[in-house]
Amino acid sequence: MFLERLFLKNFKSFGGSHELRFAPGFTAVVGPNGSGKSNLLDALRWVLGDGSASRLRITRLGDLAFQGSASLARSTEAEVSLRLREISDGIEGGRGRSCTLGRRFSPEDGGSLFFLDGARVRLQDVDEAKRSWRLEGDRFAFIGQGEVAEVVQQRPRERRVHLESLF
Amino acid sequence: MFLERLFLKNFKSFGGSHELRFAPGFTAVVGPNGSGKSNLLDALRWVLGDGSASRLRITRLGDLAFQGSASLARSTEAEVSLRLREISDGIEGGRGRSCTLGRRFSPEDGGSLFFLDGARVRLQDVDEAKRSWRLEGDRFAFIGQGEVAEVVQQRPRERRVHLESLF
Amino acid sequence: AGALFSQALQGIDRRFNELFRRLFGGGEGRLMLTEGLSLWDAGVEVMARPPGKTPQHLGQLSGGEQSLTGIALLFAAMEVAGAPLAVLDEVDAALDEANLKRFAALAEECARTRQLIVMTHRRYTMERAQVLYGVTMSEPGLSQVVGVRLEDWT
């Protein structure tokens, strides 16, 4: 499977609507300091169910919503959606099945809401979908900025837990 | 004042004898990964009295001694010396006074020995000399690899202590 | 789960050594499962010896050497686990040019079997990408994504 399309609306510095389509293989994201590259990783973590304030680099959920710029007003809501695509076996030339995970934060909801192919679901259903797409737990390896040496600096027990999370 | 000359003998990866003379202004140290640049910072910290295993990136004092290479045998001892120079007012064209701090580790000594202009002294005497050269405490700012963002990530109390150490 | 993992660990250990030697141009990297009093105490120890250097406590490795060792370990674990995807945020920041080139070549090869999304400032890494996104601020505080021609970034 691969991540086909990432959609962001008012997520962190991405005020308004934005879309990225990733290569099934190698995609590089480049840009100046503070432009928003790491915010894209935060969006991927968040839509896949991560709620950790430290991993998301926030202090409160409201920090996820676009805080405004000169020409675009701040937003109280944030939304990310991610389309997963099965790599087709190519026999009939069609694309494999797909599934779209979504997450939306709005102060009125009191937290964030999850969506699967447009339908409102619970976090358990997202975990179930991730399992069926071989993305359960931390099977995908997300290495945040400055964290690559962490696996080398961890204690043996922490490292075991970290590696096990990939299985 | 400025650091005029750094001498290393069997300190970490610097097997044998080595000498560097720094610019009174701007000196840059470059080289491949693992070549020994950060080890030079460790040498400066150590000769100026730092004994912290984590700051020196060691687990035991013996880790400071050159562990050997294909053509140079390992050493059990390590030595660093540092010549400090007063910036001359230039009236008579001569150089200002100087002072040489030295530190030597040898397993037989059971720890490290300090030297001031060649004479064996105690750590208190090194602190006294540092005070007279305006180097007391952490008045010199040593920023280790990966630590520059630390002052931004610290808690307010830690930051106050860190900044105060410069005064 | 314990048995599965210690089996997998042998596979990760083999692959870690291969990738370590490839990124460092030699040397040796090993993983060891340390038995604890219970399954919860078990840990994974790492031995990393760059070519021609004596085996050392991991903390003694240089910043770039630690990055490279971390990359070898993570790629090895992903392969053995069959993880479909990795997102790497500036893992190449501390690498010198020689190590960077070897990393970029490894990343390109790894991306033939799994999806790789890499945030980077380094030219050798971005040159290996099939898709290159540039993120900029269309005005202060407002991010935008644009397709990028490589010539603009070199």
Add this chain to the structure above:
Amino acid sequence: AGALFSQALQGIDRRFNELFRRLFGGGEGRLMLTEGLSLWDAGVEVMARPPGKTPQHLGQLSGGEQSLTGIALLFAAMEVAGAPLAVLDEVDAALDEANLKRFAALAEECARTRQLIVMTHRRYTMERAQVLYGVTMSEPGLSQVVGVRLEDWT
């Protein structure tokens, strides 16, 4: 010591703002002494607002923005304290080219009043040095220091 420091802090605050604006090309950086129940509880809070962005929790700043803010704060504190020397190990690793150039210019200027020893991989930084030392391994595991001509490193 408490009074000395809060006096000094006002000076560091002013200088931090100047250097912040210089490195970021605008914006604002401020330091605040937070009173505690006792002198021991007192802390120093930092407000860092890159140009055109809303003031935020420091953890939300990007990696490069945190480096730049740290550099501005440390240089400001050194100046006010009259520290004679700074040794900086790869503080420029996370900076993009634009920020790197501004940092290199600031470092060169700072080195007119105090001694600066800087470990770096970045060309713009090393180009500003009066003395350039190259550290290499004469054989694996054995460091050596050589004088360097800048052309070898670019």
